[in-house]
Amino acid sequence: MISRRDFLKATSALAGVFSVHPLLAWAGESGLVISGEDGMIVRSLRFFDLEMPVEYLKAWITPVPHFFVRNHMHEPSTLDAAEWRVSIGGEVEKPLSLSLEDLEKFALHSVTNTLECAGNGRAFQQPHVPGVQWQRGAVGTARFSGVRLRDVLQRAGVKTTGKHVMFHGLDEVPAKVPPFVRSIPIEKAMDADTLIATKMNGAALTKHHGYPARALVPGWIGAASCKWLAEIKVLDKEFDGNFMSPGYRMPNQPIKPGEAVKPEDTHPITALGVKSIIANPSDGATVKGRAVQVHGAAWAGEADIARVEVSTDSGSTWNTAQLGKEQARYAWRLWSYSWKPAKAGDFVLISRATDSQGRVQPSSAVWNPSGYLYNAVDQVKVHVEA
Ligand code: MTE
Numbered sequence: 001m002i003s004r005r006d007f008l009k010a011t012s013a014l015a016g017v018f019s020v021h022p023l024l025a026w027a028g029e030s031g032l033v034i035s036g037e038d039g040m041i042v043r044s045l046r047f048f049d050l051e052m053p054v055e056y057l058k059a060w061i062t063p064v065p066h067f068f069v070r071n072h073m074h075e076p077s078t079l080d081a082a083e084w085r086v087s088i089g090g091e092v093e094k095p096l097s098l099s100l101e102d103l104e105k106f107a108l109h110s111v112t113n114t115l116e117c118a119g120n121g122r123a124f125q126q127p128h129v130p131g132v133q134w135q136r137g138a139v140g141t142a143r144f145s146g147v148r149l150r151d152v153l154q155r156a157g158v159k160t161t162g163k164h165v166m167f168h169g170l171d172e173v174p175a176k177v178p179p180f181v182r183s184i185p186i187e188k189a190m191d192a193d194t195l196i197a198t199k200m201n202g203a204a205l206t207k208h209h210g211y212p213a214r215a216l217v218p219g220w221i222g223a224a225s226c227k228w229l230a231e232i233k234v235l236d237k238e239f240d241g242n243f244m245s246p247g248y249r250m251p252n253q254p255i256k257p258g259e260a261v262k263p264e265d266t267h268p269i270t271a272l273g274v275k276s277i278i279a280n281p282s283d284g285a286t287v288k289g290r291a292v293q294v295h296g297a298a299w300a301g302e303a304d305i306a307r308v309e310v311s312t313d314s315g316s317t318w319n320t321a322q323l324g325k326e327q328a329r330y331a332w333r334l335w336s337y338s339w340k341p342a343k344a345g346d347f348v349l350i351s352r353a354t355d356s357q358g359r360v361q362p363s364s365a366v367w368n369p370s371g372y373l374y375n376a377v378d379q380v381k382v383h384v385e386a
Contacts, residue, residue, distance in 0.1 A: 093157030121374030272301030
């Protein structure tokens with residue numbers, strides 16, 4: 001149950017993108033899943049979490065209003081771009097404090113990246129795990145532009161003791177909640193595609209996505225890409241706050257549901273796994289006609305998609321799907337398969353991706369207590385009408 005204060009905060013955040021629907025009040029109290037005006041699924045009002053309905057996945061680049069939103073805290077209530085600065089400190093020779101104007105003096109770089117929340121698909125974990133019950137749509141692809149984090153760190157001069165880079169955003173942290181602070185290894189921070197991004201799909205970031213600047217750590221779980229950046233600190237070791245440990249960690253070995261795992265037997269989650277989802281037909285749909293366009297998207301974090309296969313007979317036989325022409329190093333590939341059902345009836349359609357590292361989407365996901373990195377083959381049930 002959300003508090004009235006949280007509800008008012010969340011609805012005022014929603015008002016930025018949708019006109020607030022009267023249903024919201026009722027749904028907020030009951031905790032039901034409801035839709036905003038753009039049809040996004042509101043997964044949480046307390047901290048404003050929006051999921052893209054999978055049917056919206058039609059284009060390689062996700063329009064910003066359809067891009068999922070994941071907040072662990074309240075979004076900053078005031079953000080003044082003219083006043084905004086990001087500090088760069090810690091294990092550096094020359095600490096910096098940069099304004100947006102200062103950032104614009106660095107070379108501009110763009111990366112088309114598929115951003116996926118580590119908890120996407122959690123709702124499908126069996127047995128059930130707690131947390132935001134994302135289904136397929138806590139994922140989207142956008143062209144992020146900004147400056148290379150590497151260029152900024154080099155200007156500050158990273159000392160040889162610098163091993164991790166910590167990000168801290170301007171989230172408003174409720175009492176008793178640890179702040180959303182995480183770190184990435186220095187090697188990933190110095191990668192030519194890791195950004196301090198100020199733009200998404202060619203326009204300034206919207207508030208929901210981290211305005212005026214966010215980290216963009218391509219190919220990695222969304223949690224690595226800190227929004228509303230205020231502080232970048234080079235550390236001599238991995239940051240050890242709540243969102244690094246126990247948050248966002250996986251057991252080193254698969255564990256049984258309910259089995260305890262020691263912190264030293266876990267590791268932080270970094271890059272995304274191999275995964276595909278079916279966008280059309282929807283689960284439970286009735287389809288007509290002799291040709292059904294089955295389509296979706298597939299991604300693999302830092303690896304490339306090698307192939308997507310589709311089964312229309314519950315996994316007995318597999319057909320190669322056609323991959324879309326549009327591609328970029330960290331971006332998903334759209335795929336499609338033209339299915340000609342031989343008869344009317346009920347069918348289970350399954351998609352399965354394989355990546356350039358030889359990883360194949362598994363038939364069931366590795367169970368873990370937080371339901372991270374769910375990537376089992378996707379399946380939908382459809383009824384074909386005569
Ligand atoms: N950055 C801050 N400051 N606060 C947050 O709560 N959420 C993270 C990440 N960056 C978060 C954050 C998580 S868990 C994800 S999945 C992505 O932002 C989501 O980015 P988006 O909301 O732009 O889609």
